[in-house]
Amino acid sequence: MTLAISLAAIADDPNLVPELVGLAQTLELNAEDTATLQAYAERKQWALTGLAGALGDAGSEDELYRCIAGAWLEQRFEWQRCNMVVNYQAVRTGEPHALTMALAAACSNIMQRVEALLAADDRDRWSTFAVELISGASSDLASRWGDETISLSPLS
């Protein structure tokens, strides 16, 4: 199965953790934050390895694709959250937390690796949804929510 092999290659990449932890030097993280980033990177690799190992025998490429898509969406929402926090921190204090910036960058790195396995059309659709969920840019479903607190975009 092409997808399973490709996912395993991403999970087994010996450069994955060092590359993510290398962000600590770039962003001049202190020892405690570097340890947090290291733990984050190792957990992400563990998650990818688990997914690749367990789903290597998935019933179909479609089933495996759906699982990889879910994993990518998880990363996409995490990346967006980290960026949101960094932006607010920058506005409020003029100095965003270096660890949050490192986590956002690490997240982005993993996303880029995984998204090579997904169709561009699908990624675009999901990214649009993620952005509009936060921005409320689309009010098409506002009436379904029943108030002005939140509005989600249609998915297609």
Added chain:
Amino acid sequence: MLAQQLLVIAEDGVADSAAMQFALDVGLDARGTTMLRAYAVARVTAIHDLAAAMPEAEDEIELYRTLAAYWLELRFEWQRNNEVMNYQTVLRGSAEPRVIAEGSVGSFMLSRIETLLDPAHLELLAQYALELLANERASAQLKEGVA
């Protein structure tokens, strides 16, 4: 205010206690327990960071939306752990204890966040979590073998 409610969740130490209990339940060793607790701390720190970054009344709508997105993030993570657990059980007869424990922590965190989201919104978010992946692999490009 929502930010204050989030800080209560972030600072009450309940997630760490729950993680220790889940670790005990599945028989994680000391290293596994440490990693699970670090994961729970990371999830709680994310809540704290959101609340601390958006504490003003004028930030509340965006904070609520971001919390809704965080719920989806945790939901997809929980779903991944669940899928891995199910496949491992079928393939090996049992699932890796760390996966079970992390899934439990994720489920616990989801339930805590859900107390701050409107039930009608949660229902719609859960529906979106399904719909987002329902049309997967629709692209002809992928079917032609991009992967």
